[in-house]
């Protein structure tokens with residue numbers, strides 16, 4: 263197929279999501295002269311924008327999440343990508359002349375492209391208790407790797423009892439003076455080896471059968487109010503300066519359910535070249551099944567996805583590298 267046979271309105275690449283993954287993909291795609299549209303979502307935001315301080319992005323020792331996002335976005339748009347604040351609702355395979363492409367439907371319009379990069383991230387489950395929204399980023403965190411070092415020699419609580427919660431609690435003992443795991447049951451759900459490590463770690467305490475009622479503090483966290491489910495249902499207030507919540511993470515991938523293969527939790531399955539089960543659809547960042555969800559890994563995925571999308575589109579157009 264040649265360029266002439268592709269209708270004018272068909273883009274080379276649509277990138278869904280404008281977090282580190284999507285914006286890095288946009289930077290690489292537009293810098294390679296691909297006609298690129300970023301659909302950046304109107305009812306969601308990138309996790310980076312709610313991150314107070316980032317100090318593990320290589321080469322930038324300290325930057326606010328908001329600033330980093332702003333820089334990534336400015337850099338991506340400088341090479342000609344356009345961005346629209348629209349929520350993607352669905353997408354489908356579309357015949358395009360002699361080839362095939364994708365139609366992406368948002369709450370406002372539909373767009374056609376030869377390739378799509380899904381980079382819609384994931385959302386940490388929140389407790390939904392008073393104080394959580396107000397103190398977000400000021401003592402409340404959903405990421406120990408990101409925020410643990412801010413709690414050197416302080417007392418923190420970890421809410422949850424699964425693998426992530428226990429693993430992150432163990433990680434936090436590197437910094438914190440004391441880590442209290444608050445769990446709504448009387449036993450952990452984590453793997454036995456993690457449980458063994460947690461039980462034998464002197465810095466870790468447990469608050470069993472505890473349901474978080476409220477996170478206390480003004481300007482910063484000063485305590486965690488917990489209702490004990492067994493006994494008389496009394497309340498305890500843990501005097502902590504940090505609360506790490508690990509009660510699950512949900513990928514934002516509803517719009518492509520049934521379109522590409524996902525794992526049982528809804529994370530997109532992508533290979534090391536960021537290819538999904540469907541030709542022309544690539545995925546990057548926190549929305550894919552992988553082990554480390556961080557800014558730096560999202561950026562790496564985004565760059566790879568854009569590079570692979572470019573190779574794919576060039577081949578469709580009949581001018582491979």
Ligand SMILES: Cc1cc2nc3c(=O)[nH]c(=O)nc-3n(C[C@H](O)[C@H](O)[C@H](O)COP(=O)(O)OP(=O)(O)OC[C@H]3O[C@@H](n4cnc5c(N)ncnc54)[C@H](O)[C@@H]3O)c2cc1C
Nearest residue numbers: 279280281282283303306309350382383408547548556557
């Ligand atoms: C509180 C907190 C602190 C963190 N601190 C750090 C840290 O210090 N260091 C670090 O490396 N990592 C940190 N992380 C993790 C890091 O933010 C993520 O790994 C990273 O943002 C993932 O990038 P992403 O582009 O995959 O997803 P996101 O940044 O979540 O971006 C997803 C994008 O997709 C958009 N979107 C979602 N659904 C749709 C849709 N249907 N249609 C259109 N757009 C959509 C969203 O609006 C957003 O633009 C932190 C996370 C949190 C929550």
